[in-house]
Amino acid sequence: MSKIFTRYGDGTPVELSEKELMEDMQAGTEDAADRAKVPVLTDDDLKYMFDILASPHSFVSCERGKEIILTYDAGTLKIRRVGVNVDRIQALQIYEKIMGADTMELCHVDYSYKPIKPIITMEQPIMEQALLATHIPLFYGAMPNLGLYSQPDGPFPNPAELLPNGKIKEARESLEKTVEEAVRDIVFTGSAMYESGADGINLDSVGAAGDADFLASLMACRKLKEKYPDICIQIGMAGEFILGMHGQLEFDGVRLAGLYPQDQVVLAKQAGATIFGPVVNTNTTESTPWNLARAVTFMKACGEVAEIPIHPNMGMGVGAVPVNDHPPIDTVSRASAAMTSLCKLDGL
Amino acid sequence: MGDPVAMAITHAHASGMGGMRGAGDLVARAQMSRGMRTWEAKAYVAEKLKVSVADLTDPVIMTEVREDLQIGQMTPMPGCAKGIEAKFNIARELDFNINCVNRFRKRTSL
Numbered sequence: 086m087s088k089i090f091t092r093y094g095d096g097t098p099v100e101l102s103e104k105e106l107m108e109d110m111q112a113g114t115e116d117a118a119d120r121a122k123v124p125v126l127t128d129d130d131l132k133y134m135f136d137i138l139a140s141p142h143s144f145v146s147c148e149r150g151k152e153i154i155l156t157y158d159a160g161t162l163k164i165r166r167v168g169v170n171v172d173r174i175q176a177l178q179i180y181e182k183i184m185g186a187d188t189m190e191l192c193h194v195d196y197s198y199k200p201i202k203p204i205i206t207m208e209q210p211i212m213e214q215a216l217l218a219t220h221i222p223l224f225y226g227a228m229p230n231l232g233l234y235s236q237p238d239g240p241f242p243n244p245a246e247l248l249p250n251g252k253i254k255e256a257r258e259s260l261e262k263t264v265e266e267a268v269r270d271i272v273f274t275g276s277a278m279y280e281s282g283a284d285g286i287n288l289d290s291v292g293a294a295g296d297a298d299f300l301a302s303l304m305a306c307r308k309l310k311e312k313y314p315d316i317c318i319q320i321g322m323a324g325e326f327i328l329g330m331h332g333q334l335e336f337d338g339v340r341l342a343g344l345y346p347q348d349q350v351v352l353a354k355q356a357g358a359t360i361f362g363p364v365v366n367t368n369t370t371e372s373t374p375w376n377l378a379r380a381v382t383f384m385k386a387c388g389e390v391a392e393i394p395i396h397p398n399m400g401m402g403v404g405a406v407p408v409n410d411h412p413p414i415d416t417v418s419r420a421s422a423a424m425t426s427l428c429k430l431d432g433l
Numbered sequence: 434m435g436d437p438v439a440m441a442i443t444h445a446h447a448s449g450m451g452g453m454r455g456a457g458d459l460v461a462r463a464q465m466s467r468g469m470r471t472w473e474a475k476a477y478v479a480e481k482l483k484v485s486v487a488d489l490t491d492p493v494i495m496t497e498v499r500e501d502l503q504i505g506q507m508t509p510m511p512g513c514a515k516g517i518e519a520k521f522n523i524a525r526e527l528d529f530n531i532n533c534v535n536r537f538r539k540r541t542s543l
Binding site: 145147156213406409411418421 | 446447449452461462533
């Protein structure tokens with residue numbers, strides 16, 4: 086029996102038998118179901134995914150009619166990262182006219198809300214000029230990045246230093262203060278860019294610093310929505326699971342630590358988010374069939390309960406996309422096709 | 434991270450609506466301004482443009498529709514609406530509340 090070409094989560098090629106591929110998918114879906122307490126994929130789902138993964142073609146796409154919307158994080162930054170020396174408005178036009186983008190995001194290389202605040206008047210005219218020359222909806226995006234608010238980068242004692250010393254109370258107090266500051270910065274920047282005409286505000290890599298990071302994003306989202314009822318806010322996550330760096334933080338009476346995507350999306354809606362971007366991290370030592378079955382299991386459960394559009398993250402290292410600066414197209418296209426075909430999604 | 438060929442271009446071909454080659458930007462606006470999920474957003478845009486949902490990703494049909502309605506096209510022909518001009522037409526034809534169009538009106542006393 087011939088072997089099936091696939092890859093590990095770091096992109097390394099590997100060949101599996103049909104039996105091994107099916108066993109990996111089964112193990113992946115069971116891992117997700119066990120962690121998030123959601124249903125495993127059905128036999129039909131696994132069969133469909135098997136056919137996508139076992140396809141001999143180098144590129145696979147979703148079925149006609151199942152296409153979805155694409156939103157982007159670190160939008161204009163990705164053009165600079167690969168060393169293409171164009172201005173940010175030109176980068177937006179490249180995505181719009183050359184890369185088939187449905188939406189796009191203007192962003193700064195220092196991609197966090199805190200450092201944007203003092204240079205906001207340099208950012209606003211770029212957005213205003215970009216909006217004159219482009220057609221697709223434009224987001225302005227950055228990360229809450231609560232790590233920037235603790236020492237040595239910020240004013241508050243560093244929880245990562247306090248916790249190992251048993252100073253739990255002090256660490257929690259510090260995190261609570263960072264939330265207040267971060268909310269102020271996000272609302273300030275989000276307001277300014279909305280006043281400049283942005284179609285939406287993207288809060289990217291939410292939860293990267295744990296439950297305080299998620300709380301700051303939810304609170305900022307709610308404040309922006311109260312201030313501008315028509316504003317579109319996208320909350321895109323950093324990981325599949327909210328780390329309990331504080332452990333006791335709550336939003337609308339729900340403890341944030343330990344939440345998985347199907348619970349995160351409920352709070353995002355309550356906070357006023359328009360689009361939610363759930364994440365499933367890629368495990369580099371497991372195969373793509375394992376990672377893909379696992380990711381689809383989480384996202385399927387999230388899509389079933391979502392009452393707002395969801396755009397699962399499928400960039401490098403998430404959504405079964407390999408952890409590599411140049412993710413192989415054979416794997417990315419399979420992950421893209423399986424995710425859009427098997428889950429109730431609205432975008433990626 | 435991830436280079437644009439691997440990420441943006443691959444997803445656009447594998448699962449995307451094609452942006453302005455089709456009606457991807459318009460379905461996105463329906464999601465963003467009306468909070469619609471994809472299937473609702475596609476149906477809404479198709480009805481407004483008087484095409485079928487399947488037509489929304491067809492670049493041949495959509496180029497004609499976009500040219501007729503002056504809502505922006507991939508190849509901007511002389512005299513056609515571009516940029517903010519096209520967005521004024523998008524707001525009118527699809528009944529969207531577009532932030533920058535509203536602010537343009539206010540700033541120019543239109």
